[in-house]
Amino acid sequence: MAMKLVRRAVLGAALFLAAAGPGPAAPPAAVPVVMTTDLGVVELELYPDRAPLTVANFLRYVDEGRYAGATFYRVVRAATDPNPKAPIQVIQGGIDSDARRGQMQPPIAHETTATSGLSHTDGVISMARDGPGSATSEFFITVGDNTSLDFGGARNPDGQGYAAFGRVTGGMDVVRRIQGQPSDAPTDVVYVKGQILERPVEILTIRRK
Template sequence: MKLVRRTALAAVLGLMIPGAAWAAAPAPVAVVMTTDAGVVELELYPDKAPITAANFLRYVDEGRYAGAQFYRVVRAGTDPNPNAPIQVIQGGIDSDAHRGQMLAPIAHETTAMTGISHTDGVISMARDGPGTATSEFFITLGDNASLDAGGKRNPDGAGYAAFGRVTKGMDVVRAIQASPSNAPTPEPIVRGQILEKPVAILSVKRK
């Protein structure tokens, strides 16, 4: 009789404690990004965006962001899209000298899949078509719902892959966004958005 009771109790405890049968979800990963404009601390969500977070962390862990920089800013007055305006700073490996540090493109994780909307301070991947994201990323300022799945910013409607957020250093993000951005560019769509003095990303490390 005691054996039966113990077995029943073990079964109940197994139902009450999911960790007894399944591994816990990955915890958020803290990352520190040091730039020549200041320090930005981030929290990444591998539980919600496993492919995108793992890609970014591989760039971090393998030192592939050496030579990276913030080079583009979008704000009121520089955005030519009046129907779906955004406010972001964009960075990554944007020089030909560092192209060899880029990894293969990753599958696209939409905000509908991850549940991470493009609210203030969210970090997300830049891309062309879905499934083309590599090293380039951006950080949002304010609510940018047009960047979510179904948003109007991109004609394909798939939005962008958000995978974390800023936990400290939004003052640095705002300062970068406010920097002069009239550097010459052959691309008409980004005129007025290219920083005259790109902000160097000195290091990106796990905290």
């Protein structure tokens, strides 16, 4: 009799689990990518569970090979940042030439760090933008902690910050090497004077690992 009761209990639990259906889906795993530049390799991981729109946008450029031949063209160091209240240190790249503008996708909605829970600490990758919701292909990687780029930070007057979506997992020495390149190329834009690389660093490929 006791054995029958045990079997009924086990069967009852199995029926309950079947009726309840599968549990909640696991959050998407971090996506590893490898960026090869003409100064070395940078490895990153992207967080689709934190910034799904931004990661999907970046990966579309990656999967379609649109970043091949793009460049890092701007670097910001303490000595070249004219903003004394919220100085930053970053390298910026992406599809920036007029000849390649046709390769860019439409702008994406802005995912703030208040939503994603990410912060612009050392080695974080984030989207460059003008106004909120204007990001397309250009991105930057932070060198050191740059929390003024977060939501509510002092760097951008609109207070919305920038959309962080991943971080460097290997090759920060390459990031710093890029940041240290000569950057006195002529420019008509006053606020980036001293930040434009004399020889842009080519992005050879970005691919999923």
